[in-house]
Amino acid sequence: DADVTQTPRNRITKTGKRIMLECSQTKGHDRMYWYRQDPGLGLRLIYYSFDVKDINKGEISDGYSVSRQAQAKFSLSLESAIPNQTALYFCATSESWGPGYFGPGTRLTVL
Amino acid sequence: QQQVKQSPQSLIVQKGGISIINCAYENTAFDYFPWYQQFPGKGPALLIAIRPDVSEKKEGRFTISFNKSAKQFSLHIMDSQPGDSATYFCAASRTDKLIFGTGTRLQVFP
Numbered sequence: 001d002a003d004v005t006q007t008p009r010n011r012i013t014k015t016g017k018r019i020m021l022e023c024s025q026t027k028g029h030d031r032m033y034w035y036r037q038d039p040g041l042g043l044r045l046i047y048y049s050f051d052v053k054d055i056n057k058g059e060i061s062d063g064y065s066v067s068r069q070a071q072a073k074f075s076l077s078l079e080s081a082i083p084n085q086t087a088l089y090f091c092a093t094s095e096s097w098g099p100g101y102f103g104p105g106t107r108l109t110v111l
Numbered sequence: 112q113q114q115v116k117q118s119p120q121s122l123i124v125q126k127g128g129i130s131i132i133n134c135a136y137e138n139t140a141f142d143y144f145p146w147y148q149q150f151p152g153k154g155p156a157l158l159i160a161i162r163p164d165v166s167e168k169k170e171g172r173f174t175i176s177f178n179k180s181a182k183q184f185s186l187h188i189m190d191s192q193p194g195d196s197a198t199y200f201c202a203a204s205r206t207d208k209l210i211f212g213t214g215t216r217l218q219v220f221p
Contacts (some may be wrong), residue, residue, distance in 0.1 A: 004154070031207065033207075040213055040215060041213035042117075042200055042212055042214055043155065043200065043209075043211045044210065044211070047209055048207055048208075050207075056207075058208060059208065059210075074183045078146075089155050090155070094153070094207075095144055095202075096179050097207065098143060098145055098157075098160075098202070098204060098207055098209050099155075099157070099209065100157045101156075101157075102154030102156065103154050104152075104154055105152075105153075105154050106151060
């Protein structure tokens with residue numbers, strides 16, 4: 001089984017809809033991250049969490065929110081999706097410095 | 112604001128050759144420099160990382176060279192193989208807020 005799983009893997013939604021992307025990990029790591037990948041822009045950090053009670057904004061947190069339901073679960077929400085949030089989203093975990101293990105990604109399309 | 116500049120954007124290397132990808136950073140406070148490898152349809156995977164107290168780190172065929180005064184670091188892939196064909200990202204940080212380069216697509220031909 002994969003160490004970091006993301007659901008859904010693909011999602012098409014409409015502008016204005018609320019959407020949640022979920023991430024689960026079996027690594028036992030405290031640190032979890034949400035990244036967004038756009039062609040030609042690399043990966044950009046949306047939010048990160050060091051433990052269940054610790055949530056931190058990344059460089060592009062506007063329009064996103066997160067919830068750390070348990071050590072193993074970290075979900076990303078788009079409260080009102082807009083087309084420029086169309087991207088590939090990755091969840092990642094780490095036991096120390098920076099993301100070490102990435103999930104397979106969620107391809108999100110906002111029409 | 113691009114704080115980590117990566118080049119080239121794409122690279123074609125023959126099997127057995129050396130692949131070299133370069134990155135330059137601006138923030139002198141950065142103290143952690145990892146490289147990630149990403150295959151199509153997969154998430155990135157941490158490949159190798161270095162801290163600025165050493166000038167070189169080698170793991171198998173992969174080597175990071177670090178030049179603190181020039182604020183540059185590079186990834187060398189020795190004896191490149193077709194299985195190395197992937198996109199490579201450099202990154203830099205002082206905390207957990209990694210700043211990624213824009214990626215280099217490497218293609219290794221037999």
